[in-house]
Amino acid sequence: MDVELKKKLYRTLSEVFETMFFTILEPLEEPPVPEEASGEDHFEAVIGYRGDREGTFRFYFPEQLARYITFNFLGLEPDEVTERQLLDTVKETANMAVGSLLGKLDPEGRCQLGIPESRRAVFPPPWLAAHPGAAAFNSEQGILWLVYEAN
Amino acid sequence: MAFNILIADDSETMRAAIKKVVTMSGVPVGEFYEAGNGKEALAVLENAWVDVILSDINMPEMNGIELLGEIKKNRVHANLPVIFITTESSEARVEEAKKIGAAGYIKKPFLPETIKKILCEVLEKAYEQRLSEEMGGGRQGEADEDMDF
Structure with a gap:
């Protein structure tokens, strides 16, 4: 991933995670091999944008991180969180992060955000380790992976 | 006086989070209504x-x-009054919202204090507006007759 984009992405993600979920993220300069997390349940959130430029961001949340940000966000006890709330929170996180990033990269508003989607996903996707747009961020609840693809 | 608030967001979780923040902010709320999109909000x-x-x-x-x-x-x-709480954070989008008459604009991610500040400012104006409408006609036909400060 381009270094400048990665810096902006990190600042934006930190803002979202600290403001909304009281969670600290740390960029990993040398990401671990994604296969180390193979078998752990993950949630995938995908959001695209269109306009002068087009692209897609894919987020991979370990379930522990998804659960932690969800109960923080909603003020619930950890065991009260439902599957639907987990899916909705990771989707909304992707929406906030990419929307906020786009506001910085495209202040004229020539690009428009798509509607985000989320699902439980098999992790890691086979192409992740070699993807040039991949970046990883550490948290106390596991590693958040993010993949950017310009269309 | 308590205010009725309609939260329109396609994310049920975001609606719940906004409701939590508004409740914690101390703004007196009568009823919360929810809608998943603009059509549902109009209904x-x-x-x-x-x-x-x-x-x-x-x-x-x-x-x-x-x-x-x-x-x-x-x-x-x-x-x-309509306050946008949105990820659409480009300056162009903020200007567009103001131009068409948005009462306020809050960017996600938001701090609870930001929601409280803007909501209070807007409700204060709305209350003054309602008083003037009640003097000269307008939405008073639907107004809650029990409301008083």
Whole structure:
């Protein structure tokens, strides 16, 4: 991933995670091999944008991180969180992060955000380790992976 | 006096989080109403008195900008304040929202204090507006007769 984009992405993600979920993220300069997390349940959130430029961001949340940000966000006890709330929170996180990033990269508003989607996903996707747009961020609840693809 | 608040956002979780923040902020709330998009929000307005709408922009079916456009076209609801709470954070989008008559604009991620500050400012203006409408006609036909400060 381009270094400048990665810096902006990190600042934006930190803002979202600290403001909304009281969670600290740390960029990993040398990401671990994604296969180390193979078998752990993950949630995938995908959001695209269109306009002068087009692209897609894919987020991979370990379930522990998804659960932690969800109960923080909603003020619930950890065991009260439902599957639907987990899916909705990771989707909304992707929406906030990419929307906020786009506001910085495209202040004229020539690009428009798509509607985000989320699902439980098999992790890691086979192409992740070699993807040039991949970046990883550490948290106390596991590693958040993010993949950017310009269309 | 308590205010009725309509939250329009396609994310059920975001609606719950906004409701939590507003409740914690100490703003006196009568009823919370919820809608998953602009169309659902308009349907709520047909049946309930609402003092302010907190709306996302990026929603399926009918987005927040379209919702505000419909509200402005409606004589009964034209003065109903709409505050956008949205990820659409480009300056151009903020200007567009102001131009079409948004009462406020809050960018996600948001601090609870930001919601409280803007909501209080908007409700204060809305209250003054309602008083003047009640003197000269307008939305008073739907007003809650028990409301008093």
